[in-house]
Amino acid sequence: MTKEYRPRTIAAHEGDTPAAWQGAVAPPIYETSLFTFPTFEAAQAAFRGAPGVYIYTRGWNPTARLAEQKIAALEGGEACKIFASGMAAVSSALLRFLRQGDHVVAVRSLYSVTYRFLKEFAPRFGIDHSFVDGRDLKEIAAAIRPTTRILYLESPTSLLFDLQDLAACAALARERGIVTIIDNSWATPIFQRPIQLGIDVVVHSASKYLSGHSDVVAGALIAGQKIVDEVVRHEHAILGGNIGPFEAWLLVRGLRTLPVRMNAHQAAAIEVARFLEAHRRVRKVHYPGLPSHPQHELGRRQMSGTSGLLSVELDANLDGVRAFTNALRLFAIGVSWGGYESLALPIAVTDVKPEERGYPVGLVRLYIGLEEPQALVEDLSQALQAW
Numbered sequence: 001m002t003k004e005y006r007p008r009t010i011a012a013h014e015g016d017t018p019a020a021w022q023g024a025v026a027p028p029i030y031e032t033s034l035f036t037f038p039t040f041e042a043a044q045a046a047f048r049g050a051p052g053v054y055i056y057t058r059g060w061n062p063t064a065r066l067a068e069q070k071i072a073a074l075e076g077g078e079a080c081k082i083f084a085s086g087m088a089a090v091s092s093a094l095l096r097f098l099r100q101g102d103h104v105v106a107v108r109s110l111y112s113v114t115y116r117f118l119k120e121f122a123p124r125f126g127i128d129h130s131f132v133d134g135r136d137l138k139e140i141a142a143a144i145r146p147t148t149r150i151l152y153l154e155s156p157t158s159l160l161f162d163l164q165d166l167a168a169c170a171a172l173a174r175e176r177g178i179v180t181i182i183d184n185s186w187a188t189p190i191f192q193r194p195i196q197l198g199i200d201v202v203v204h205s206a207s208k209y210l211s212g213h214s215d216v217v218a219g220a221l222i223a224g225q226k227i228v229d230e231v232v233r234h235e236h237a238i239l240g241g242n243i244g245p246f247e248a249w250l251l252v253r254g255l256r257t258l259p260v261r262m263n264a265h266q267a268a269a270i271e272v273a274r275f276l277e278a279h280r281r282v283r284k285v286h287y288p289g290l291p292s293h294p295q296h297e298l299g300r301r302q303m304s305g306t307s308g309l310l311s312v313e314l315d316a317n318l319d320g321v322r323a324f325t326n327a328l329r330l331f332a333i334g335v336s337w338g339g340y341e342s343l344a345l346p347i348a349v350t351d352v353k354p355e356e357r358g359y360p361v362g363l364v365r366l367y368i369g370l371e372e373p374q375a376l377v378e379d380l381s382q383a384l385q386a387w
């Protein structure tokens with residue numbers, strides 16, 4: 001019998017050892033770069049991999065280990081490594097499998113910096129890529145070459161919220177010996193567990209929901225033990241994207257409330273999305289939680305819920321978008337998401353080239369925080385009259 005998934009219990013207790021912490025419920029912050037040994041023999045045993053023994057924090061640290069144990073259990077993966085940022089996790093995951101001459105198939109509306117990794121950075125090392133419409137399995141299959149090593153997914157994508165069929169993508173890639181990597185930052189393991197659907201590697205910007213309070217930049221990579229061991233030995237150790245113990249501690253603190261926060265974000269986002277969808281000055285709402293989302297059914301199949309990030313296409317030109325944004329009172333203007341505070345990000349203020357990526361000028365991303373949904377609706381309602 002498969003074990004029932006209990007994320008709240010995992011978040012609260014997985015990996016915690018209060019008996020070893022004088023009974024404290026909050027873990028100690030092992031704010032140290034190195035660990036010492038009483039004898040030659042003890043040091044030698046540590047270098048030979050004695051379990052539970054630490055050497056240097058740019059490797060393993062007990063505070064970081066606690067976050068890693070919780071995240072691995074939440075995702076249902078064998079192991080997890082946390083990083084100094086989401087991009088450190090993303091680039092380590094990609095570099096783990098890529099060699100000169102390799103090719104990556106990735107969804108076109110990827111997070112902009114991951115997009116730049118493939119478009120600007122990887123070609124320096126002779127690594128090619130094809131961007132595809134992730135909604136179309138045939139297009140994905142057609143882009144695969146004999147040199148394709150990775151199928152890189154982000155479902156939903158974080159601006160237009162398109163989905164990929166994860167089980168189908170995993171099957172397609174596996175048949176061809178291609179590794180699948182997914183950025184699961186939007187749904188989190190509370191609503192989507194890609195490893196259970198056959199995906200090989202999950203990455204996160206833990207700066208978002210996992211930490212949950214907009215006070216830490218962090219990343220996570222979850223996969224089978226062998227892959228994580230290799231990442232730790234190579235990409236993590238050599239490129240050095242190591243998280244500090246205090247940031248790891250903040251991540252643990254945030255993880256404890258992840259399941260309850262996600263449910264609150266979902267409930268509020270649905271209410272806001274319904275309001276926006278019915279508004280005459282909104283052309284379109286991109287949110288997988290709405291029945292009108294073209295992939296709503298796929299979303300219901302592969303996710304158990306929808307989170308708090310969505311986008312709207314305003315019936316407005318650039319001046320209208322400016323007026324709308326400046327009229328907002330509760331929504332702050334800002335990048336990122338996953339904290340307690342609601343945010344608005346007009347695509348027109350970013351360095352993303354809307355025409356290159358196919359985004360309309362009236363596109364505004366909204367992050368629905370933990371305020372009362374009615375307060376957010378009232379704020380949006382008045383801002384929608386600003387032009």
Ligand SMILES: Cc1ncc(COP(=O)(O)O)c(C=O)c1O
Nearest residue numbers: 085086087111158185205207218
């Ligand atoms: C979907 C997604 N993935 C990855 C990242 C990168 O994470 P970080 O900012 O923690 O490096 C971000 C950051 O905004 C993101 O939105």
